[in-house]
Amino acid sequence: MPRSFVIPVLLLGLLSGCASLAPEYQRPEAPVPASYPGGQAGAVAGIRAVDIGWREFFQDPRLQALIETALEHNRDLRSAVLNIEAARAAYNIQSAERLPSLDAQGSFSRGRTPATLSPTGQDRTTSQYQVGLGIAAFELDFFGRVSSLSEAALAEFLATEEAARAAQISLVAEVGRAYLAERAFAEQLELARQTLAAREDSLRLVRQRFEAGAASALELWQAETLVESARVSVAALERQQAQAGNALALLVGAPLAQLELPAPLPLSQLSVLTDIPPGLPSELLVQRPDIRAAEQRLISANANIGAARAAFFPRITLTGTVGTASTELSDLFGSGSGLWSFMPQITVPIFNSGRNRAALALAEVRRHQAVADYERTIQQAFREVADALVARASLERQLAAQERLLAAQRERLRLAQQRYESGVADYLEVLDAQRELFAAEQALVETRQLRLQNAIDFYRAAGGGLLERSAESGRMSETDAG
16 A cells, blocks of 8 residues: 555544543532431441342332333333434444544446547547545544544433433332322222221111111211212222223333232332431432433533534545556556545635534533533432431321321220210211221321332432342342343
């Protein structure tokens, strides 16, 4: 290969020393306090939510099966994985611009020159065969424009990966929440049906007393009202449970009836980890993939400034070919048939109506937007953890008080029935006790649901949900969203 063609190829070595015009990236300070409200600041024994796998956190076999199915079949998660593939392809395309593309070329041409145009005064037919290798319009990246664009594409790819991890964490949490909602409605429905059966029995007894003259018409209609009220609750809860089941099936990505699932457990027996320490707010920067994704988008915006700045400087591109040519195919590779061409080109921006300045201003504005988005993501994460911590202690107290309230309402109903049967009190006292007991039973189910949901919310907010602990090796391995 001629030296004159080798020279521009050797210039590629200069690329490794090209200076980037992008601003030096510095991570913005986290705009949140150093500790959570109430002094919740430190981790206990080094345990973090991110180190707890979702199988370890959700210990109910039925819920584990639903989450596993969702991770495989959920369409939103599948779309997020495809976004990763698209971002990877875009990065590979941009990264390829940093190296020259070498193409094999081959051509054949045949033409006739009429006698009137031929120097010999005779018709002339000529043929030309040509093969070779060529480099087309390869840019020497002296000012880092191509490398900045490649860095921006890489950051966008990494941001897409982190966004997919965030989608997986959210999916795990949403399946858990939807499952709790469906189970809560199922338990409330069962309580409503039991209450309806008990009130129908009471109605029969009141009707018998009315027919015997021992009860008034008002007491009969009061008992009838309670029965119909229970029927209303049953109908409403049947609808709510069905809708909650539909929402869960959408998240899982498959009809629940087609899945082989273990029998459900009552909310009182569902086991999730509720004592995960909060850690430090600064740990959210490395634990939550949505924050990492926002930072990668900030890095991408920072690199785009370098590309916009480089547009103000000259662009040098190289085009060259080397090969052989001959008028006869048999002589194509013969002695003296070699050819080469070398065409460097420099483009110096002089006047473009302010396009480069506008592009630089746009890149700087987008970096400021990325900084704002990054800081807002951190603040949102801090608030989610703080809200979950605030709710954790209060829900524990609320659950204990609700259990005591339910026990008190049951005793109240028992005494009210005794007083009514002995003629000391009227039936209205029994009706009030029955209504209050039913409300307390429903509220206890809701409180148990809220307590479990709070644990899920904290687990997600603190960055948990991606790791699974291998039962055989005990190692922690990251699940593949795809």
